[in-house]
Amino acid sequence: MAAQPNILTIVWHDTGRWFGCYGNESVHTPHADGIATEGVRFGNCLAASALCSPSRAALFTGRLCQHSGVMYLTNEARDNRIGPDSTHLARHLKQQGYHTARFGTLHEAAHEHVPIICDFDSMHACDPWPQAPVVAEAFEQWVSTRDSQAPFYAQVGLFEAHTPWDFQGIAGDDDKGIHLPPYLADTERNRVCLRDQQGALRVGDAAIGRILAALDKLGIGDNTIVCMQVDHGIDVPRAKTTCYDPGLEVAWLLRWRAGQLPAGHVVDSLCTHIDVLPTLCELAQLPCPSNCDGLSFANQARGTDTSSPRTTVFSHFVDKHRSVRTATRKLIRNFTCQPNPLGKQTLDLNADVPMQAPGHLELYDLEADPNEFHDLSANPAYAKDLAALDAQLWDFLLNTQDFIVHMPVRTPWQLATRRDLEAHCTSHGRTAPIGVGPLLEPHAASYDPALGSTKRYFDDLPGRLTQAPTVS
Numbered sequence: 001m002a003a004q005p006n007i008l009t010i011v012w013h014d015t016g017r018w019f020g021c022y023g024n025e026s027v028h029t030p031h032a033d034g035i036a037t038e039g040v041r042f043g044n045c046l047a048a049s050a051l052c053s054p055s056r057a058a059l060f061t062g063r064l065c066q067h068s069g070v071m072y073l074t075n076e077a078r079d080n081r082i083g084p085d086s087t088h089l090a091r092h093l094k095q096q097g098y099h100t101a102r103f104g105t106l107h108e109a110a111h112e113h114v115p116i117i118c119d120f121d122s123m124h125a126c127d128p129w130p131q132a133p134v135v136a137e138a139f140e141q142w143v144s145t146r147d148s149q150a151p152f153y154a155q156v157g158l159f160e161a162h163t164p165w166d167f168q169g170i171a172g173d174d175d176k177g178i179h180l181p182p183y184l185a186d187t188e189r190n191r192v193c194l195r196d197q198q199g200a201l202r203v204g205d206a207a208i209g210r211i212l213a214a215l216d217k218l219g220i221g222d223n224t225i226v227c228m229q230v231d232h233g234i235d236v237p238r239a240k241t242t243c244y245d246p247g248l249e250v251a252w253l254l255r256w257r258a259g260q261l262p263a264g265h266v267v268d269s270l271c272t273h274i275d276v277l278p279t280l281c282e283l284a285q286l287p288c289p290s291n292c293d294g295l296s297f298a299n300q301a302r303g304t305d306t307s308s309p310r311t312t313v314f315s316h317f318v319d320k321h322r323s324v325r326t327a328t329r330k331l332i333r334n335f336t337c338q339p340n341p342l343g344k345q346t347l348d349l350n351a352d353v354p355m356q357a358p359g360h361l362e363l364y365d366l367e368a369d370p371n372e373f374h375d376l377s378a379n380p381a382y383a384k385d386l387a388a389l390d391a392q393l394w395d396f397l398l399n400t401q402d403f404i405v406h407m408p409v410r411t412p413w414q415l416a417t418r419r420d421l422e423a424h425c426t427s428h429g430r431t432a433p434i435g436v437g438p439l440l441e442p443h444a445a446s447y448d449p450a451l452g453s454t455k456r457y458f459d460d461l462p463g464r465l466t467q468a469p470t471v472s
Helices: 030-038 052-061 089-095 111-117 132-145 188-217 273-283 298-302 380-399 412-427 454-459
Strands: 006-012 040-046 099-104 122-124 152-158 224-230 249-255 265-267 313-317 321-325 329-334 361-365
Touching: 006 188, 030 188, 030 224, 030 249, 040 273, 052 089, 052 273, 089 099, 089 152, 089 273, 099 132, 122 132, 132 152, 132 188, 152 188, 188 224, 224 273, 249 273, 265 298, 273 298, 321 380, 329 380, 361 380, 380 412
Parallel strands: 006 152, 006 224, 040 265, 099 122, 099 152
Antiparallel strands: 040 249, 224 249, 313 321, 321 329, 329 361
């Protein structure tokens, strides 16, 4: 019987699918591309969230963000955290007899919570978050000197390519030109920024090369499952912090050379972060945590099953956006009215990108409009698609008790959203949520534009606990 495989996870910051193996011909990522050449590339993986911590919590627990407890950043101990009913992959594998180690960036838990949530046997080159070469050197030293005979789980986090892209003096890279996605304009400012982004990618990829070479030098590369992932899209307008595809598209690569995974195989099935943990567990013939929300794509990775286990992916960004995506459609519900929906204005947008602020709903036909430039939510020809996806999204938010369905109504925008929620509940035989939390205001009349309703909301808080919501 073959020895239990080691497991190595490598997670990039803010990189989306900016790799050669995903069609970006301007970046130097030969080592990441090599994982795809020797293993499996998932061509349609989407982030659970357009923000770092929630997406990573989903990745490492196999649970929806609404279930793991992490819906926004975990920068400090007072912020949200992975709950006790969710098991981090490191802790789970340690319980299965693995020796566990962490290297570099970890952003699914605050520094103070890492020992409780992850329980690594050792941690190396972690704080402050180092540049990729430092992480690679720490891994080389650890893997060559460790004295445990148990299989290992190593979790490597790369700060690259988070902004600032010239982190610790990283040089830009435009040797192969500049990759300009269709939503960004060809301007000098954009070229300078993206040159720096490509430089960060080059540095991170070189570190991956050193890590993989260290495994091969010790003769353990073949029986190590290598899993490379990304938390969400790149930090440019219409990407990170939005539910447009550039904010949600992520790379997922798997390699296991010991005759387990076919080389150069591509899985085009729709999948998401919560599917990574159950896939790794099944490949390694390990039990999966009982409350895992994800689906295993192990057979799809092996090439023995061509079915698509998942038909929809739900994603979010804090209290602003929720989305549901199928293979051909995307619906985004905007829970706040934003004067500018385009994310961080670090770069210049293409003139073809619509500049009007979005409404409550955005609908896109991804086959006809892969760049999501043309909102079809008001198009009668798509009315059935809109209604079906909106109902599916509301049911998901209600079923998972997403905090967004308990948000207080403090603006006319939120009042209209609350009416949409109540209309859905009425038409589907459900009861609208009752409670107090960050879309609930029992009396629409309490909205006062002069006060913003905030003062009145908290002054009347005790009475709200026993009142059912009514909207006129």
